[in-house]
Amino acid sequence: MDNKTMARLLAETADLLEIDGADSFRIRSYRRAADAAEQTTVDLVEAASDAARLMEIDGIGKGMAAKLQTIAQTGSLEQRDQLLAKYGAGILDLLKLSGMGPKTIAFLWDVAKIANIDQLAEAIAAGRLNGLPRMGAKQIEKLRRGIDDFRRSAGRFRIDVAAEEAARIAAYLLRLEGIDKVTPAGSLRRGRETVGDLDLLATGPACEPGHTAAAVEHVVAYPGIHDIIAKGENKVSFNLEQGLQVDVRILPAASCGAALQYFTGSKAHNVALRQRALKLGYTLNEWALARLDDGSTVAAATEEEIYAALGMDWMPPEMRENLGEIDLAAGHKLPRVVALGDIRGDLHMHTTASDGRNSIREMAEAAIACGYRYIAITDHSKNLAMTGGLDEKRVLEQIGQVRAVDRALHESTGGRIRVFTGIEVDILAGGAIDLDDEVLAQLDVVIASVHTRFEQSREEMTERVLRAIENPYVRILGHPTGRLLLHREPFALDMAAVLKRAAELDVAMEHNAAPERLDLNDHDLRLAKEMGCRIVMSSDSHDARNLGKMNYGVMQLRRAWLAPEDILNTRDAEGFLAGLRARP
Ligand code: DGT
Ligand code: CA
Ligand code: CA
Ligand code: ZN
DSSP states (O other), X not given: OOHHHHHHHXXXXXXXXXXXXXXXXXXXXXXXXXXXXXXXXXXXXXXXXXXXXXXXXXTOOHHHHHHHHHHHHHSSOHHHXXXXXXXXXXXXXXXXXXXXXXXXXXXXXXXXXXXXXXXHXXXXXXXXXXXXXXXXHXXXXXXXXXXXXXXXXXXXXXXXXXXXXXXXXXXXXXXXXXXXXXXXXXXXXXXXXXXXXXXXXXXXXXXXXXXXXXXXHHHHTOTTEEEEEEEOSSEEXXXXXXSOEEEEEEEOGGGHHXXXXXXXXXXXXXXXXXXXXXXXTEEXXXXXXXXXXXXXXXXXXXXXXXXXXXXXXXXXGGXXXXXXXXXXXXXXXXXXXXXXXXXXXXXXXXXXXXXXXXXXXXXXXXXXXTTOSEEEOOOBBTTOGGGTXXXXXXXXXXXXXXXXXXXXXXXXXXXXXXXXXXXXXXXXXXXXXXXXXXXXXXXXXXXXXXXXXXXOOHHHHHHHHHHHHHSTTOOEEOSTTOOBTTTBOOOOOOHHHHHHHHHHHTOEEEEEOOTTTOBSOHHHHHHHXXXXXXXXXXXXXXXXXXXXXXXXXXXXXXXXTOOGGXXXXXXXHXXXXXXXXXXX
16 A cells, blocks of 8 residues: 555545535545645655644645545545445546546436446447437537547556556565566566556576475565466466556576567567577577577577577667567667666746646756756646646746746856746647747747647647747647547647648657656657657656656657657757757
C-alpha cells in the first residue's frame, strides 16, 4: 500500500458516494483527503500508526485520519466496498469514459440500471437512451466513441505506471539472498508508450537450474499479487490488483544475455534477427546463439556478444522494432540517439500563477537540481479560465517576476541557470491566439496549444492549427495532437500538412514528455525530422517534482532515432534561443 493507492481508494469512494447521491459535504471531504494523499510527502502507511500525525497534513481531518488508518490496516474501505457491492465493480470503468462523470452515471443507473460498459454499449445499440433527458444524439455519439476508445486500450497500461510497478517488484525480489539482479525486458525496456504486460528477468545464485525453488516461492509471496496465473521452475506469471500481468523469469547467469535479447523483443525484431542467424549457420533462442551443425554455444552471456557474433553493433532497445535497425547495425551505421543527459533545458512548465503547484523560484531551483541550464515559465493564458490562465496584464506582471528570479539566481548560483519568460497560449476554435501580439512580442518562449473543441473535423482542426502557427510570435506548437494516453484519442489533424508548414515557418514541434501525453508520438517525431522540423522536448510540469521526469520522453525520441542535434534543447541557452523562430 502506497500513498497513490490510498489516494485512488479515497477518490473512488468519493465518486461512488456521488453516484449514490450522498450529501456533498461528505463527498468533498473524501475528495480533499484524496488530493492530500496524492500530494503529501509524508509516507501515509508509516504515519498511520498515529492519527495526530495524519491530521497535521493539510486536508485531513479527524474523520479522514481514521479512514486512512483503516486503509493502512485492512487495505480497503468499508464505504467503498459496500457501494461496489451495490453497483458492481464495472461502475468504476464507466468513470473512465470521456464525458462521463458521477452525475451522468447516477442518472443512467436511475433510468436504466446501467452499471458497466457492456450494459451501456448494449443500451446505446438498442436505442434505449434515445429521447432521454440530457441524452441528445451528440452526447450518445460521444459515449459510443468513448466506449470504442476504452475497449481499444483495455488491458494496456501507461509506461510510467508499468515502470513504477516494475521498480517495486524488483526491489522486493532483490530482498531474497540469491537474487542479484532484476531487469525489465519487453515493451517497457523498449520504451513503448503503453505496456501490455511486464516482463522481468531475475538472475543470481538462486536462479541457477535445479536450485530455483526458493526464488519461485519468494516471487509467489509478493504482497501485491491478486492471482497467480502460472508457476513453474523458471517462470512465474501473476496479475497485480489493478489487472497488470507480470511474467517473472528466473534465469541462469550463463544465458542472461540471450534471455534479455529474446524477451526484450520486439517480436518483429527477433524474427528478423533469427533469420539473419540462420543465414550465418546459427540458431538463436532465449538460451543462446548456437551453431546449427553441432549445437555448441557461440554467445549467450551478454547482448553485446550475441549481436557481435551476428556481425552487428549493439543497439538501444528503443530501436528494436524491425524498422531498418538490423541493416544499420550490420553496416556499423547506427545513429547516436539522444540520451537524458543531453537535455539541457525544460521549456514548458506551469506555476501557481495558473494551475501549477510551485512558484517560479521553486521551479527554477528544482531545475538546477536536475542539472538544467535554462527553463521557461509557460503558464496558461486567459482562455483557460478554470486554470487561472493569465490575461495580458498578468503576463506583463509575470515577466517582471521571472526576470527578478533570473537575476537573483544568476547572482547566487554564479550563472548556473537562466529563466526565460514564456506562456502557453490557447489556440481558439478558429485558430486565433487568445492574447494580444504586443504582449507575445515581449516573451522568450511562446507555446501555442489546443485545449478545447477537440471534436472539430479534420479540415477544421488542420485549418485552426495552421492559422495559429502563422502568428509570427508562436515559436513552439505544444502537445500537437492533444491525446491523453488510454484516455483521449488524438484529435483529427493532417499532421503532414502541419509539419510541412511548421518547417517552413521555423515553428518547433513539442515532444511533450508528460507520461500521460508523450505527444508527438514516435512515428510523428520521425516524420517531423524527415520534414525538417525543429523539435523541443519539455516536461509540461505542473509540480516541481516532475521536472526531472523526462526519461519516458527521451525513450520516444530514441524510438524515433533522433540524435542530440535534432533536439533544440540539447543546445546551450544561447544556441537554444537562436534555434527558435526569429522574431518579426
Ligand atoms: P506488450 O507486453 O504487449 O507491451 O509487448 P511485449 O513486446 O512486451 O510483448 P510480450 O510481453 O508478449 O513478449 C515479450 C518479448 O518476448 C517480446 O517483445 C519478444 C519475445 N517474444 C514473445 N513471444 C515471442 C515469439 O513468439 N517469438 C519471438 N521471436 N519472440 C517472442
Ligand atoms: Ca510485455
Ligand atoms: Ca509477457
Ligand atoms: Zn497544454
